[in-house]
Amino acid sequence: MVPESYYVTLSAVLFTIGVVGVVIRRNPLVIFMSIELMLNAANLALVAFGQRLGNLDGQAVVFFVMAVAAAEVAVGLAIIVAIFRVRRRLSVDDLSLLRW
Amino acid sequence: MAHAAFFIVAALAIGSALGLILRKNAIHGALFLVVNLGAIAALYLMLGAEFLAAAQVIVYAGAIMVLFIFAIMLLIPGRAEAGPDSLGRARRLALPVAGGLGLIVVLVVARAGGPAASAPAGGVGAIGRLLFTDYLFPFELTSVLLLAAMVGALLLARRRA
Numbered sequence: 001m002v003p004e005s006y007y008v009t010l011s012a013v014l015f016t017i018g019v020v021g022v023v024i025r026r027n028p029l030v031i032f033m034s035i036e037l038m039l040n041a042a043n044l045a046l047v048a049f050g051q052r053l054g055n056l057d058g059q060a061v062v063f064f065v066m067a068v069a070a071a072e073v074a075v076g077l078a079i080i081v082a083i084f085r086v087r088r089r090l091s092v093d094d095l096s097l098l099r100w
Numbered sequence: 101m102a103h104a105a106f107f108i109v110a111a112l113a114i115g116s117a118l119g120l121i122l123r124k125n126a127i128h129g130a131l132f133l134v135v136n137l138g139a140i141a142a143l144y145l146m147l148g149a150e151f152l153a154a155a156q157v158i159v160y161a162g163a164i165m166v167l168f169i170f171a172i173m174l175l176i177p178g179r180a181e182a183g184p185d186s187l188g189r190a191r192r193l194a195l196p197v198a199g200g201l202g203l204i205v206v207l208v209v210a211r212a213g214g215p216a217a218s219a220p221a222g223g224v225g226a227i228g229r230l231l232f233t234d235y236l237f238p239f240e241l242t243s244v245l246l247l248a249a250m251v252g253a254l255l256l257a258r259r260r261a
Contacts, residue, residue, distance in 0.1 A: 002106045008209045010110045016202035021121030023194040051147050067242040071249030077171045078256035
């Protein structure tokens with residue numbers, strides 16, 4: 001049986017990689033995918049801790065995180081497509097104003 | 101045996117995550133992310149969360165990644181990272197800062213010890229019972245959230261008249 005701390009450590013490493021991706025990349029789609037990576041790392045930690053504590057609440061929370069992530073991706077990609085239609089360029093450095 | 105399987109899947113997950121953030125091509129990044137999501141689904145299986153493993157493959161690797169690849173194909177953002185980098189000097193600090201962050205997070209979570217309880221009586225039935233009893237209200241809220249996201253995405257992606 002693999003100890004839960006291994007899973008949680010792996011989750012921490014994946015979360016850190018996601019943070020690096022958000023910081024070093026300029027393509028909003030890649031930044032978005034790095035955010036998904038961080039969400040998944042958090043999910044993995046939740047499942048591992050739920051296993052350690054011996055109840056299913058962690059898995060129920062992961063279910064809700066998945067639903068929220070799906071909603072977030074739908075709205076976020078729609079926003080990126082709308083921005084691209086107006087600006088014709090796709091780099092987060094160009095987007096420094098909160099207006100159209 | 102279990103350890104070997106865990107380390108193989110963990111190496112796959114970390115390698116594909118690094119591929120996602122280091123490859124210039126966004127499509128390659130998306131395919132690496134699919135591998136990563138599959139590896140995490142395998143880890144869910146090892147943790148005894150069969151329902152989440154199936155949901156991970158269907159919702160993430162299926163629906164969400166199709167949406168991502170569709171958006172990448174639609175936008176063809178190949179030139180997104182061409183041109184001068186106005187934040188180049190700040191970005192060079194990313195690696196040391198991230199290394200420090202990773203070290204802190206790993207140190208904190210690795211100390212989270214305590215006696216392991218007995219494994220939960222898992223299975224899809226038990227999770228379904230939990231979702232429809234203790235978590236009934238959040239579960240219903242989820243449907244409202246998904247509806248709002250659907251309407252919002254339609255509104256945002258609509259062509260302006």
